[in-house]
Amino acid sequence: MKRIIVIGGGPGGYTAALKAAKLGAQVMLVEREEIGGLCTNWGCIPTKIYKNVAHIIELERLAPTFGLELTIKKLDFHHLQAFKDRIVDQLRRGIKVLLEKNGVNIVKGQARFLSENKIEIENGEERIEVEGDGFIVATGSVPKELNIPGGAMDGLWTSRELVEAEDLPQSIAIIGGGVVGIEFAFILAAFGLEVSVIELLPHILPGVDTEIVEYLENTLARKIGVNLYLGRRLESITYSDDKFHLYIGKSETISVDRVLVAIGREPADTTGLYALGAKFKGRHPVRDEFLKTSIPNIYAIGDFAGEPLLAHKASFEGEIAALNLVEGDKVTFKVEHIPKAIFSTPEVGSVGLNEDEARERGYDIKIGRFQFSALGRASANARREGFIKVIAEVKSEKLLGIHILGEGASEILAAATVAVAKGLTVKDFNDFVFSHPTLSEGLREAVLLVSGEPVVV
Numbered sequence: 001m002k003r004i005i006v007i008g009g010g011p012g013g014y015t016a017a018l019k020a021a022k023l024g025a026q027v028m029l030v031e032r033e034e035i036g037g038l039c040t041n042w043g044c045i046p047t048k049i050y051k052n053v054a055h056i057i058e059l060e061r062l063a064p065t066f067g068l069e070l071t072i073k074k075l076d077f078h079h080l081q082a083f084k085d086r087i088v089d090q091l092r093r094g095i096k097v098l099l100e101k102n103g104v105n106i107v108k109g110q111a112r113f114l115s116e117n118k119i120e121i122e123n124g125e126e127r128i129e130v131e132g133d134g135f136i137v138a139t140g141s142v143p144k145e146l147n148i149p150g151g152a153m154d155g156l157w158t159s160r161e162l163v164e165a166e167d168l169p170q171s172i173a174i175i176g177g178g179v180v181g182i183e184f185a186f187i188l189a190a191f192g193l194e195v196s197v198i199e200l201l202p203h204i205l206p207g208v209d210t211e212i213v214e215y216l217e218n219t220l221a222r223k224i225g226v227n228l229y230l231g232r233r234l235e236s237i238t239y240s241d242d243k244f245h246l247y248i249g250k251s252e253t254i255s256v257d258r259v260l261v262a263i264g265r266e267p268a269d270t271t272g273l274y275a276l277g278a279k280f281k282g283r284h285p286v287r288d289e290f291l292k293t294s295i296p297n298i299y300a301i302g303d304f305a306g307e308p309l310l311a312h313k314a315s316f317e318g319e320i321a322a323l324n325l326v327e328g329d330k331v332t333f334k335v336e337h338i339p340k341a342i343f344s345t346p347e348v349g350s351v352g353l354n355e356d357e358a359r360e361r362g363y364d365i366k367i368g369r370f371q372f373s374a375l376g377r378a379s380a381n382a383r384r385e386g387f388i389k390v391i392a393e394v395k396s397e398k399l400l401g402i403h404i405l406g407e408g409a410s411e412i413l414a415a416a417t418v419a420v421a422k423g424l425t426v427k428d429f430n431d432f433v434f435s436h437p438t439l440s441e442g443l444r445e446a447v448l449l450v451s452g453e454p455v456v457v
Contacts, residue, residue, distance in 0.1 A: 001025065001026050002025045002026065002325075002326055003026050003028075003133045004020045004133065004134050004135070004326065005028045005119060005132035005134075005135050006020070006027065006028070006136045007111045007139060008031065008037065008137065008138035008139040008140055008302070008304070009029055009031030009034075009037055010037020010038060010140050010303075010311070011037060011040075011318070012037075012140075012314030012317055012318040013031070013138035013301075013302070014035060014036070014037075015314075015315040015322075016318030016319070016321055017029040017322075018099065018102055018104065019323060020322040020326055021102040022102060023326040025322075025326050027104045028130065029099060029105070030107045030108075030111040030119070030121055031108060032110045032270070035096050036091060037140055038141075038160075040091050040092055043163075045087065045091060046084050046163040047163070047184075047187070047343065049080070049084045049087060050187045051183070053075070053187075053191070054187045054190035054345065056072070058190065066382070075191055077167060077168050077191075078167075084163070107121055109126075110270065111271055112270075113271055113272050113273060116297060116298065117132060117297070119132070119135070119271070133297065134298070134325040135298045135299070136299045136300075136321050136322065136325065137273060137299070137300045137304060138304060139267075139271060140267075140302060141266055141267055141268055141304065142265060142266060143160075143261065143264075144263050144265060144266050146175065146234075146237075146261050148234060148236055148237065149236035150236050150237030151237060151261075153237065155244070155258075156237070156244075156259050156261050157259060157261065158261055158262075159180055159262065169256070170257055171256040171257045171258070172194070172257065172259070173197075174198070174260045174262055175246075175262060175263055176197075176198075176199065176262035177197050177199030177201070177203075177205065178264060180262040181260070181262035182205060182342065183343050185220060185226050186343075186344050189220075190345070195227065196226070197226060197227070198234050198246065199232070202231040203217065204217060204228075208348065208350065208403075209354040209389060209403040210355065215386075215405060216405075219346075224345075232249055232252075233248070235247045235249065235250075237259065242257075243256065265309055267304045267305075268303075268304060269304070273285060273293070273295075277294075278293045279293070284305060284306040287300055287305060289332040290324045290331070290332060290333075291305070291317055291324065292321075292324070292329065299325055300321075301317035301321050302314030308338060310338060312338070313338045316338070317333060320332075336352065336353070337352070339351040339413045339416070341409065346383070346385055346405055347404075347406065347407065347409035348404065348405055348409055349413030349416065350402070351401065351416050351417045351420045351421075352399070352400050352402060352420040353400045354391070355389075355401075357401070365392065365400065366450055367450065368389070368392070368426075368450035368451075369389050369390075370387060371386075371387050372384055372385060372386040372439070373385075376436070377441075378407065378442075380437065383407040386405040387404075387405055387406065387446075388402070388403070388404050388406070388442050389446065390402050390403075390449070392426060397450060397451060398423055398424075399419050399423075399424055399426070402419065402443070408439045411440070412439060412442070412443055416443060419447070426448065426451045427451075429447040430448070
């Protein structure tokens, strides 16, 4: 029986541990903080709870459309935080039960490599040494530091401090216009905060389809009143008179109650893998197509292993790494088929190449666009904004990428992912029937529009 040690108990780590145990290995999972990692405890789950609250708040605006008088008196943030904590605890305990049920030995502590086959686990004053036949490193990532004057001062929030906050401020500046920053911009604006976003690049959400980015920028600035400072450099931060003062460029200053630093995350090499002699490229370990590092019995997955920093990518890698480690290298990993969802308002879902990426790779492409406003379900919901954009190669009509902006985009994305990952063509969609009236039937129409043969438009 192989002895497998998984280091890190986030989505990648606990999935790898479960997979390895089900394949017959003797598995130990080492976690220094909480099972579930960033996603369960301080990321994906808490923010989706907040997103649901923001959605409910938005219903107040839509209520008159349906002949309703709806008034939300206030947001009891203490009550919301208590609910969030209960849900997180429930999910965390569920993961532990599942691990224990499958025979995984959970050990709390900080793991460090002593050799290619041995680690030391430190928990307070206690230290133990454990040998293993194979290792999966899933230590996640940490927030990038803000390297400007005042960027390390006490009181600046990361997303973790925000979800652990006892009270909400009246105003907040979000440094960084990536996914985390923009999701919080939508959420906190709905909660009634005055929100400012400062982004060094000329646009938010780098790597996202240009049409979608333009729509969301317009929504943030004009519809919900977020102050966008795009293409602007934050020079420094000071604190006085109970306010943080942010100096933007050479001539502008804004003062806010709180600052959220959301400039990205970087790998956390807490195990000493680099010191052990594994090859690295920058801060990421070099891996082969089987997710194996340059040390043959050590695999790396999740945020620690590189972009994209997504929980479902980590989980999928965990399954692959466990299978390859227990049964020999069999399965390879293709990052281009990983779907990406952004829980903005409206939502964004994308998989495969965007328009710019497809052209840069030399594809001759054609595009199908279907507007949500043409969907009966979207009109019935009074949420008609958005579109589905399909990118296909001209000659073969193979689907290269699908990008969705609109209500339910993160759910429609599942079908889009299957289509792109399996290399389906426009013609294949002639054989599929989508339920009516749904939002997802817009996907079929968008695909058929690539060849100019939609059914209902």
